[in-house]
Amino acid sequence: xDQTEILAQVTALFKRVFENEHxxxxxxxxxxxxxxxxxxxxxxxxxxxxxxxxxxFKLKEMLGFKNVGDMVRTIDAKLQGA
Amino acid sequence: MIFxxxxxxxxxxxxxxxxxxxxxxxxxxxxxxxxxxxYYFFSPIGLVILSGVIIFNYLTGILIAKSxxxxxxxxxxxxxxxxxxxxxxxxxxxxxxxxxxxQLAGLHNPVPLLHLIIPIGISFYTLQAIGYNxxxxxxxxxxxxxxxxxxxxxxxxxxxxxxxxxxxxNLIPQLHEEKKFDYLRVTDALKLIAWGLxxxxxxxxxxxxxxxxxxxxxxxxxxxPLILAGxxxxxxxxxxxxxxxxxALGASEVMGFKLMKNFNRPFAATxxxxxxxxxHISFSTWxxxxxxxxxxxxxxxxxKTGMVLAIFFTFVISGLWHGVGWVFVLWGxxxxxxxxxxxxxxxxxKKFWKxxxxxxxxxxxxxxTFIFTVLSFTFARSNSLGDAGYxxxxxxxxxxxxxxxxxxxxxxxxxxxxxxxxxxxxxxxYQSKESVRAIIASKPVRVRWAIYxxxxxxxxxxxxxxGGSFIYIQF
Amino acid sequence: MISAEAVxxxxxxxxxxxxxxxxxxxxxxxxxxxxxxxxxxxxxPLPYSFASGTLHFKTxxxxxxxxxxxxxxxxxxxxxxxxxxxxxDSLVDSSLHIKSFNYGVNWLAASELFYFIDKxxxxxxxxxxxxxxxxxKIKFVDFxxxxxxxxxxxxxxxDYWFTINSTLHSxxxxxxxxxxxxxxxxxxxxxxxxxxxxxTLNDFSATKKITEEKMKQLGNTYDGFGGMEGVAGKDVMEKxxxxxxxxxxxxxxxxxxxxxxxxxxxxxxxxxxxxxxxxLDQYNPVYLERLNQMTDQLMSKGIYPVFLITPxxxxxxxxxxxxxxxxxxxxxxxxxxxxxxYPELYAVENSLxxxxxxxxxxxxxxxxxxxxxxQIHEPLAK
Numbered sequence: 001x002d003q004t005e006i007l008a009q010v011t012a013l014f015k016r017v018f019e020n021e022h023x024x025x026x027x028x029x030x031x032x033x034x035x036x037x038x039x040x041x042x043x044x045x046x047x048x049x050x051x052x053x054x055x056x057f058k059l060k061e062m063l064g065f066k067n068v069g070d071m072v073r074t075i076d077a078k079l080q081g082a
Numbered sequence: 083m084i085f086x087x088x089x090x091x092x093x094x095x096x097x098x099x100x101x102x103x104x105x106x107x108x109x110x111x112x113x114x115x116x117x118x119x120x121y122y123f124f125s126p127i128g129l130v131i132l133s134g135v136i137i138f139n140y141l142t143g144i145l146i147a148k149s150x151x152x153x154x155x156x157x158x159x160x161x162x163x164x165x166x167x168x169x170x171x172x173x174x175x176x177x178x179x180x181x182x183x184x185q186l187a188g189l190h191n192p193v194p195l196l197h198l199i200i201p202i203g204i205s206f207y208t209l210q211a212i213g214y215n216x217x218x219x220x221x222x223x224x225x226x227x228x229x230x231x232x233x234x235x236x237x238x239x240x241x242x243x244x245x246x247x248x249x250x251x252n253l254i255p256q257l258h259e260e261k262k263f264d265y266l267r268v269t270d271a272l273k274l275i276a277w278g279l280x281x282x283x284x285x286x287x288x289x290x291x292x293x294x295x296x297x298x299x300x301x302x303x304x305x306x307p308l309i310l311a312g313x314x315x316x317x318x319x320x321x322x323x324x325x326x327x328x329x330a331l332g333a334s335e336v337m338g339f340k341l342m343k344n345f346n347r348p349f350a351a352t353x354x355x356x357x358x359x360x361x362h363i364s365f366s367t368w369x370x371x372x373x374x375x376x377x378x379x380x381x382x383x384x385x386k387t388g389m390v391l392a393i394f395f396t397f398v399i400s401g402l403w404h405g406v407g408w409v410f411v412l413w414g415x416x417x418x419x420x421x422x423x424x425x426x427x428x429x430x431x432k433k434f435w436k437x438x439x440x441x442x443x444x445x446x447x448x449x450x451t452f453i454f455t456v457l458s459f460t461f462a463r464s465n466s467l468g469d470a471g472y473x474x475x476x477x478x479x480x481x482x483x484x485x486x487x488x489x490x491x492x493x494x495x496x497x498x499x500x501x502x503x504x505x506x507x508x509x510x511x512y513q514s515k516e517s518v519r520a521i522i523a524s525k526p527v528r529v530r531w532a533i534y535x536x537x538x539x540x541x542x543x544x545x546x547x548x549g550g551s552f553i554y555i556q557f
Numbered sequence: 558m559i560s561a562e563a564v565x566x567x568x569x570x571x572x573x574x575x576x577x578x579x580x581x582x583x584x585x586x587x588x589x590x591x592x593x594x595x596x597x598x599x600x601x602p603l604p605y606s607f608a609s610g611t612l613h614f615k616t617x618x619x620x621x622x623x624x625x626x627x628x629x630x631x632x633x634x635x636x637x638x639x640x641x642x643x644x645x646d647s648l649v650d651s652s653l654h655i656k657s658f659n660y661g662v663n664w665l666a667a668s669e670l671f672y673f674i675d676k677x678x679x680x681x682x683x684x685x686x687x688x689x690x691x692x693x694k695i696k697f698v699d700f701x702x703x704x705x706x707x708x709x710x711x712x713x714x715x716d717y718w719f720t721i722n723s724t725l726h727s728x729x730x731x732x733x734x735x736x737x738x739x740x741x742x743x744x745x746x747x748x749x750x751x752x753x754x755x756x757t758l759n760d761f762s763a764t765k766k767i768t769e770e771k772m773k774q775l776g777n778t779y780d781g782f783g784g785m786e787g788v789a790g791k792d793v794m795e796k797x798x799x800x801x802x803x804x805x806x807x808x809x810x811x812x813x814x815x816x817x818x819x820x821x822x823x824x825x826x827x828x829x830x831x832x833x834x835x836x837l838d839q840y841n842p843v844y845l846e847r848l849n850q851m852t853d854q855l856m857s858k859g860i861y862p863v864f865l866i867t868p869x870x871x872x873x874x875x876x877x878x879x880x881x882x883x884x885x886x887x888x889x890x891x892x893x894x895x896x897x898x899y900p901e902l903y904a905v906e907n908s909l910x911x912x913x914x915x916x917x918x919x920x921x922x923x924x925x926x927x928x929x930x931x932q933i934h935e936p937l938a939k
Binding site: 039040042043044046047050057059060062063064066 | 219375378380382388389425
Binding site for chain 3: 088089092102263264265269283287288291490491494495498534538539542543544545546547
């Protein structure tokens with residue numbers, strides 16, 4: 001699975017968690033860009049991502065996410081490593 | 083040296099004149115020197131403690147980035163900062179609690195109470211230090227190697243006493259830039275300082291007379307005075323704190339620095355969750371970033387329960403940070419309950435309010451949130467749990483009729499207070515649409531000068547600069 | 558001299574322009590403030606004694622009992638705690654018909670005291686024959702008290718100028734002179750700008766206004782002697798309760814070295830001036846001039862002033878005040894602070910604390926005062 005594919009799957013997850021069909025997600029997207037992406041939804045979203053990809057983030061990794069791209073790259077690295 | 087004093091006026095004038103007269107490279111050193119002088123006026127011993135904190139965090143920051151024990155160094159830095167705060171601020175509180183518990187079991191607590199004076203700003207600078215170390219650990223920031231830059235970031239006099247809880251990752255890069263004199267920026271900043279001063283001395287300090295009268299002995303009152311004091315305390319706290327912040331932001335802006343925004347019309351919040359995004363923002367985002375978020379992520383498998391636990395933990399800490407005592411713990415718990423309620427009912431509430439027009443629902447939500455805010459601050463302001471209990475059970479008791487004019491503010495002064503509050507709200511409403519400073523700037527010169535003069539005269543004549551009391555007690 | 562470069566910098570740089578504008582704005586605000594203050598005076602909502610509870614209380618009592626009270630002891634807490642008017646009245650010649658009142662108020666020292674003497678003696682509802690005035694060195698207020706009402710209320714240009722000028726001519730160190738000039742100027746400017754005027758008005762009406770009821774409670778025998786505990790009502794400055802006073806005594810008795818030192822200072826200074834009388838000519842001319850003027854003014858109104866230096870002062874106080882005192886006319890002064898002559902005024906058992914006498918000490922001092930008053934007054938009567 002390459003990063004584009006991961007991003008596509010993440011986007012689908014976002015749409016479900018944030019309950020909004022019209023969300024556009026790019027690598028540069030940050031929490032500020034999406035109204036529904038607040039502190040509470042963030043945790044739920046991370047949980048969904050982990051479940052979907054069957055991975056487990058470290059706390060340091062999660063706190064270091066500055067945008068969607070950071071998360072996608074981390075997912076990629078984890079899937080490669082697995 | 084508090085901002086609303088003549089000494090600060092003189093200090094800041096001299097500081098600024100020299101600041102812009104010396105070469106750009108010297109300015110940083112000048113800020114450092116002035117900040118040391120400023121803090122020295124508060125407490126020479128506090129300066130020693132703060133110097134220790136600065137050296138400690140300077141080293142941990144570098145070690146976290148460089149050494150092979152990143153995580154251990156991070157925990158060392160966090161424990162070091164919290165430990166210091168604990169000893170100065172919380173030791174006696176927990177020690178007394180332990181004494182009470184042991185007494186229940188018939189034991190004697192052998193640990194004596196500490197008699198320490200809390201260094202000014204310790205609650206603020208320890209948080210900033212923790213944030214700095216965590217940021218370095220998470221690689222959001224490089225450790226600062228230049229010691230004088232690092233020290234200036236912590237000592238920076240506009241924010242040392244009462245925040246904002248600035249992130250070193252925001253301030254340090256600004257300290258590396260060279261600052262220039264910019265006429266528009268400086269005059270805008272001066273207006274912000276005047277605005278903050280107005281809120282502080284005309285509104286907050288005036289209201290404090292009434293608020294103190296009632297809260298110092300609430301059992302004398304029932305009904306209206308209790309409601310009035312609760313309401314006005316909320317406004318006082320806002321005017322005081324946001325006024326102070328505006329002066330801090332304004333002073334920094336004169337020098338060419340942009341500090342974090344701390345308030346965003348909190349009384350326009352439509353939910354408690356929303357309120358905490360608008361009130362003391364630098365602190366609430368700190369809590370979010372360094373406490374709530376790591377906790378809720380760690381407990382993410384517990385789903386909503388994990389979040390609720392994280393919320394409660396965060397708000398109890400927040401309560402204790404604001405003040406030491408059980409009323410503050412309870413205040414935190416109350417806010418935690420409100421946030422947890424809002425978390426669980428997001429969908430339900432959305433559906434419910436859809437039945438009404440958005441304008442109506444928005445206003446109703448604002449009013450409900452404001453009432454909650456007033457009630458929760460009433461808790462925090464009470465001197466004891468007993469007082470809080472009394473106040474909450476006597477809001478609608480009319481047995482003791484005390485005139486609202488007999489609470490320390492005569493009718494004239496109460497009228498001024500109300501007028502000033504209305505003025506504050508109107509200006510802030512306009513500010514939320516477009517910059518009030520820009521509106522003033524667009525007026526002809528005569529009108530501008532008239533506004534400045536009137537504003538200064540209002541502050542001078544209507545402000546409360548001393549509380550009227552002379553501090554000497556024995557002579 | 559300002560160089561041409563500096564001038565061009567001020568007028569041409571943006572910062573210089575802002576500076577000039579700010580100065581101009583200050584000027585406009587100052588003018589407006591003076592206008593406002595004239596308006597305030599015109600409508601006169603505050604009595605001259607508004608600044609502290611005790612001051613206002615004692616002044617009001619004086620005004621309402623003007624038909625009986627004709628003698629004042631005016632000064633600081635030393636006067637308040639150390640001179641007993643009832644005892645004094647009983648000791649002096651009854652043909653003088655003296656009915657005295659203690660106008661001692663915490664921290665009421667030179668400058669502010671002189672301001673009040675001007676006010677009281679120009680007050681048509683106060684009728685005085687004698688006034689005892691405590692002399693003290695002009696002090697400056699420290700940081701925490703700057704801008705408090707008590708510090709800013711009395712600064713008219715005349716008294717401000719006296720304060721500054723007198724400080725500059727005093728024996729203080731250059732640092733103290735600078736600090737004093739700065740702090741007094743800040744207070745003067747605060748006064749000019751009506752700083753916090755409306756709040757002060759509120760503070761007065763909320764905490765210091767005296768009801769007739771309160772006045773009645775005191776009756777006609779109140780003489781102002783002793784602390785104002787429980788009398789003046791709510792005023793932070795006078796919070797000292799009886800308990801507080803007791804604590805002070807307990808603390809003092811644990812270590813009385815301070816008093817020993819004060820005794821030594823008095824002894825040392827008096828001996829020094831006796832041995833080298835030429836030193837007495839190095840007096841503060843501004844201060845002496847003010848006292849002489851005051852004496853003339855009071856005498857022209859039929860009021861007889863007597864100047865005192867209270868015991869237990871600091872070393873510099875004696876250094877500054879004794880030469881001035883030496884140049885005052887003999888019939889207008891009473892000396893009660895020489896520890897060689899009055900060791901009992903420096904005795905531990907007569908002390909409330911390091912700087913004040915207790916009631917027993919006050920009786921001794923009052924007796925000395927009454928005796929000496931008769932001495933200076935008798936030749937005068939003849």
